[in-house]
Amino acid sequence: xxxxxxxxxxxxxxxxxxxxxxxxxxxxxxxxxxxxxxxxxxxxxxxxxxxxxxxxxxxxxxxxxxxx
Amino acid sequence: xxxxxxxxxxxxxxxxxxxxxxxxxxxxxxxxxxxxxxxxxxxxxxxxxxxxxxxxxxxxxxxxxxxxxxxxxxxxxxxxxxxxxxxxxxxxxxxxxxxxxxxxxxxxxxxxxxxxxxxxxxxxxxxxxxxxxxxxxxxxxxxxxxxxxxxxxxxxxxxxxxxxxxxxxxxxxxxxxxxxxxxxxxxxxxxxxxxxxxxxxxxxxxxxxxxxxxxxxxxxxxxxxxxxxxxxxxxxxxxxxxxxxxxxxxxxxxxxxxxxxxxxxxxxxxxxxxxxxxxxxxxxxxxxxxxxxxxxxxxxxxxxxxxxxxxxxxxxxxxxxxxxxxxxxxxxxxxxxxxxxxxxxxxxxxxxxxxxxxxxxxxxxxxxxxxxxxxxxxxxxxxxxxxxxxxxxxxxxxxxxxxxxxxxxxxxxxxxxxxxxxxxxxxxxxxxxxxxxxxxxxxxxxxxxxxxxxxxxxxxxxxxxxxxxxxxxxxxxxxxxxxxxxxxxxxxxxxxxxxxxxxxxxxxxxxxxxxxxxxxxxxxxxxxxxxxxxxxxxxxxxxxxxxxxxxxxxxxxxxxxxxxx
Numbered sequence: 001x002x003x004x005x006x007x008x009x010x011x012x013x014x015x016x017x018x019x020x021x022x023x024x025x026x027x028x029x030x031x032x033x034x035x036x037x038x039x040x041x042x043x044x045x046x047x048x049x050x051x052x053x054x055x056x057x058x059x060x061x062x063x064x065x066x067x068x
Numbered sequence: 069x070x071x072x073x074x075x076x077x078x079x080x081x082x083x084x085x086x087x088x089x090x091x092x093x094x095x096x097x098x099x100x101x102x103x104x105x106x107x108x109x110x111x112x113x114x115x116x117x118x119x120x121x122x123x124x125x126x127x128x129x130x131x132x133x134x135x136x137x138x139x140x141x142x143x144x145x146x147x148x149x150x151x152x153x154x155x156x157x158x159x160x161x162x163x164x165x166x167x168x169x170x171x172x173x174x175x176x177x178x179x180x181x182x183x184x185x186x187x188x189x190x191x192x193x194x195x196x197x198x199x200x201x202x203x204x205x206x207x208x209x210x211x212x213x214x215x216x217x218x219x220x221x222x223x224x225x226x227x228x229x230x231x232x233x234x235x236x237x238x239x240x241x242x243x244x245x246x247x248x249x250x251x252x253x254x255x256x257x258x259x260x261x262x263x264x265x266x267x268x269x270x271x272x273x274x275x276x277x278x279x280x281x282x283x284x285x286x287x288x289x290x291x292x293x294x295x296x297x298x299x300x301x302x303x304x305x306x307x308x309x310x311x312x313x314x315x316x317x318x319x320x321x322x323x324x325x326x327x328x329x330x331x332x333x334x335x336x337x338x339x340x341x342x343x344x345x346x347x348x349x350x351x352x353x354x355x356x357x358x359x360x361x362x363x364x365x366x367x368x369x370x371x372x373x374x375x376x377x378x379x380x381x382x383x384x385x386x387x388x389x390x391x392x393x394x395x396x397x398x399x400x401x402x403x404x405x406x407x408x409x410x411x412x413x414x415x416x417x418x419x420x421x422x423x424x425x426x427x428x429x430x431x432x433x434x435x436x437x438x439x440x441x442x443x444x445x446x447x448x449x450x451x452x453x454x455x456x457x458x459x460x461x462x463x464x465x466x467x468x469x470x471x472x473x474x475x476x477x478x479x480x481x482x483x484x485x486x487x488x489x490x491x492x493x494x495x496x497x498x499x500x501x502x503x504x505x506x507x508x509x510x511x512x513x514x515x516x517x518x519x520x521x522x523x524x525x526x527x528x529x530x531x532x533x534x535x536x537x538x539x540x541x542x543x544x545x546x547x548x549x550x551x552x553x554x555x556x557x558x559x560x561x562x563x564x565x566x567x568x569x570x571x572x573x574x575x576x577x578x579x580x581x582x583x584x585x586x587x588x589x590x591x592x593x594x595x596x597x598x599x600x601x602x603x604x605x606x607x608x609x610x611x612x613x614x615x616x617x618x619x620x621x622x623x624x625x626x627x628x629x630x631x632x633x
Contacts, residue, residue: 001107004257004261008260008261011093011265015089018085018418020415021085023414026414036409037276037381037411039413044412
C-alpha cells in the first residue's frame with residue numbers, strides 16, 4: 001500500500017511549487033500595491049521553496065515500492 | 069458551481085494560484101478515498117482501519133481530529149480577547165489528560181479489543197450503560213457535525229464571500245465520498261494530511277508577526293500597553309475571579325478544566341479515542357497520545373500567538389460578535405483570517421484557506437466515522453440485527469456514513485433558520501462528557517463498580533449537568549452557586565458544572581455499587597485494573613518506551629507553565 005507519507009509529500013511538493021512559482025512571478029513582475037505587510041521579505045518565495053524541498057524528500061523517501 | 073457564487077463582501081481575495089491550491093486539495097482527498105476503497109471490505113478495515121496504524125499516524129490523527137478550523141479561529145479569537153490564558157486549553161487542559169489516556173486507560177481499551185467507548189461500557193457494565201452512552205453520543209455527534217458545518221460555511225461566507233449552500237454541499241459531499249469509500253482509514257489519512265497543511269499554512273503568521281512586532285519581549289510590551297500586563301501571564305492573575313481577563317479562578321482551571329473536562333474529552337470522547345484504537349500494537353497505542361501531546365503543546369504557536377500578535381499589530385480594535393453584527397466591525401473570531409490576509413500573498417493565502425477547509429472537513433469526517441462505528445456496532449447490531457454477516461455490517465456502515473452526512477446537512481440548515489439551536493447543541497454535548505469520564509474511569513480502576521451502578525451513575529451525572537444548565541438559563545443569578553462566585557463568567561460555569569456532574573456520577577456509582585452484588589472477577593478480567601495483565605511494550609531501547617516520552621513531555625509541560633507563569 002502507498003504510504004500516507006507519500007501523499008503528504010505530494011501535497012507539500014505541489015503546494016510548495018505553486019507558491020514558489022507565484023512568488024517568483026511577483027519578484028519578476030513586482031505589483032504596484034502588494035496589499036500585504038512585509039512584502040519585501042518575499043515570504044512566498046522562501047516558504048514555497050521550503051515546502052517544495054520537504055515535499056520532495058518525503059516523496060523520494062516514501063515512494064511506492066521503496067518501503068518493505 | 070462558478071465564481072459567480074462569490075457574491076458577498078469578503079475579508080480576503082483569492083488569486084488564480086490560490087484557487088488552484090484549494091482545488092488540488094479537494095482532488096487529493098478524493099483521490100486518497102478512491103485509492104483506499106479496495107482496502108475497506110471487512111469490518112475491521114472499514115471501522116477500525118485494520119488496526120494497523122503506526123504510533124505516528126494514530127498520534128497525529130488523534131490530534132488532528134480535535135484541530136478543526138473553528139477550533140483554530142475560535143481560540144485565536146479567545147487569545148485576542150483573553151490573552152495567553154487561552155493557552156490553558158492547550159496545555160493543562162489537554163496534556164495531563166492525554167498522558168493519562170496513554171499510560172492508564174489505553175491498555176484497557178486496547179486489550180478489551182472493543183470497537184468503541186460504548187463498546188467498553190457494554191463489556192464492563194452491561195447493555196443499559198452502553199445503550200445510554202451510544203445513543204447520546206451518536207445523536208450529539210451528527211448534530212455537532214451539522215452545527216460545525218453551518219459555522220464553517222458562515223466563516224467561508226465572511227472570509228471569502230462564498231455562498232453558504234455552496235460551502236455546505238461541496239464539503240459534505242466530498243467527506244461523504246471519501247469516508248464511504250475508505251472508511252476510518254480514509255478519514256485518518258486525510259487527518260494526517262490536514263495536520264501538515266495546517267502547519268504549512270499557519271506557521272508563517274507567527275514567524276512574520278514576531279518579526280513585525282520586534283520579538284517576544286517587544287510583543288509583551290505592546291500588549292501590556294494596548295490591553296493589560298495580565299494578557300501575557302498564564303497563572304499569576306488566577307488568584308481571584310477579578311484578577312484576570314477571563315474572570316476565572318485557578319480552582320476552575322485545575323479542578324474543572326484539567327481534572328474533569330479535558331479528562332472527559334481526551335479519554336472518553338470516541339471521536340478522538342477511535343484513532344488510537346486503530347493502532348497496530350499496544351506500544352503504538354500508548355505512544356500515539358504521547359506524540360499527540362507533544363505536538364499539542366506546540367499548537368499555541370499557530371493559534372494563541374496569532375491572537376496575541378493581532379492585539380499588538382492590527383491597527384483596528386476587534387469587538388465581540390454581538391457588537392460586530394450591529395456595527396459591521398471585525399469580531400475577535402476574525403483575527404486569524406485578518407492576520408492571514410495581512411502577511412500572505414498569492415499562493416500562501418490559498419494554502420492558509422486550504423488549511424482552514426481541511427481542518428473543517430477532517431473534523432467532519434472524524435464525527436461521521438465515529439458516528440458510523442457507534443451506530444453500526446453499538447445500536448444497530450445489538451438492537452436491530454445481531455445475526456448479520458461482516459459484509460452486511462460494512463454495508464450498513466457505508467449507508468450510515470451517507471445518512472450521517474445528510475443528517476448533518478439537515479442540522480446545518482436547521483441552524484440557519486434557528487440560530488439559537490447552535491448554543492443548545494453545543495451545551496448538550498458538554499452534558500455527557502464529565503459523567504462519562506466518571507463512569508469509564510471507575511469502571512477501569514475500581515473492580516467493585518457494578519453494572520447497575522455504571523448505568524445509574526452515568527444517568528444521574530448527565531441529568532445533574534442538564535439541571536444545572538437549565539437552572540442558570542432560567543435564573544442567571546444562580547451562576548453564583550454553580551460557579552461559586554457572582555463574578556464568574558460563562559466559561560467558569562462550564563468548569564464547575566463539569567466538576568459537580570462528575571461528583572454526582574461518582575457518588576451515585578459508588579453508592580449503588582455498594583448496595584448491589586459485586587461482579588465476579590472472571591467477568592472483569594481484561595477490563596479492570598488489578599485483574600488485567602497489561603502486556604509489556606516489548607524489549608525496546610529506552611527512547612522507544614512510552615514511559616520515557618511521557619516523562620519528556622511532562623518536563624517540557626512543567627517548564628512551559630513556569631516560563632509563562
